Amino acid sequence: MRVTFLGTGTSTGVPVIGCDCDVCKSDDPKNRRGRVSVMLTWDDNNVVIDTGPDFREQMLRHDVKHIEAVLYTHSHADHLHGLDDLRMFCFRRGGPIPAYADPATFERIRRVFDYTFQTKTEGGGTAKLELEQMNGSFELLGRTIVPMIVMHGSLPVTAFRVGDFAYCTDCNGVPDETMQALEGVDVLVLDALREKPHSTHFSIDEAVAVARKIGARQTYFVHMTHDVDHATVNDALPDGVELAYDGLQIDV
Template identity: 50%
Template sequence: MIFLGTGTSVGVPSIGCDCPVCTSDNPRNQRLRCAVALGLPEGNLLIDTPPDLRTQLLREGIGVVHAVLFTHEHADHLFGLDDLRLFPFYLGHAVPLYCEPRVEQRIRHSFDYAFPERPPTHTGAVPQLEFRQISTEPFDLLGARITPIRLLHGPRFQVLGFRIGNVAYCT
């Protein structure tokens, strides 16, 4: 498991903040928004697509993502989705996105250009993505067993965490 980012929803340091953490020279206080990548038996799995995704994948030398899991529909977990646009060329098919129905709805709303009613004439500018709805039932993906875990993100907002083998990712 590679932690691509472990920062807050706005990253660390935060723009305009002069607190000791945000003004620190400690590299541990330079954190991008949350996501992880896992090398599984049948490919690379990404959990969430933060706005920092391109920078994160380049930094870690991850050249292709075979599938994406989403924990929830907040912007800091979705808004790097467009950075997946090159991967279908490498894969030869759309990138599968595994998420709950409400996350799919938010993605379709936020990235409506990626889901046209008719096939686009210039597909290079449009991410080729394919939704696969999930619930809390375990499923197999890229040669691994994925067990979704219902979590609270704040006092009342439900999200998913994931157990994959002997590790878990919870946000």
């Protein structure tokens, strides 16, 4: 399975609008971070985790021609609000795209994007989702998707395990049950916002400690703010832990 890091930035994206800090003004392309998302590819199937506000640019950058399914982690705008740009993929496949969400995210999508679930729309049409509520592990395109809960402040967020790969964005707590479900994972993606602590995201130090505890062979951090200069912070990370960056592709 190939993992493409579509975006690795926090909710504002990096650079931040109007900011003149060194990271925002940096020439290093690794300091340009779209809103966080990954694409998983196997057997010519493309599955995206979340559709944030940079989804359209991310699809163009990687010349993605089709999407077979969408997995949603939670309903925050930086993970959801590119949903409308699924429409080209719906038009091309001539039908709705299967999408999976926990009950709270399911409700929010049905409410915020109510027009996409109406049968009749006048004019250009809308994205169409075949939206399902997740209830435990499920089979998708020949693989088993294991949803797990991580805590994002008081909000439960869905993390996903697919084989030896796990994706845990937007969290500052990993419940014991999820720790067990992560056992033996080879490649882990984990939220690491910035050096300074935060009430709903792991800081870099906290994320390093959790990554050690989970013990994946390789851990990649995502959801970084403009406080994180890629080269400086990445160099200081221990072996087996590194910052992801937009466009990074790995095979797992």
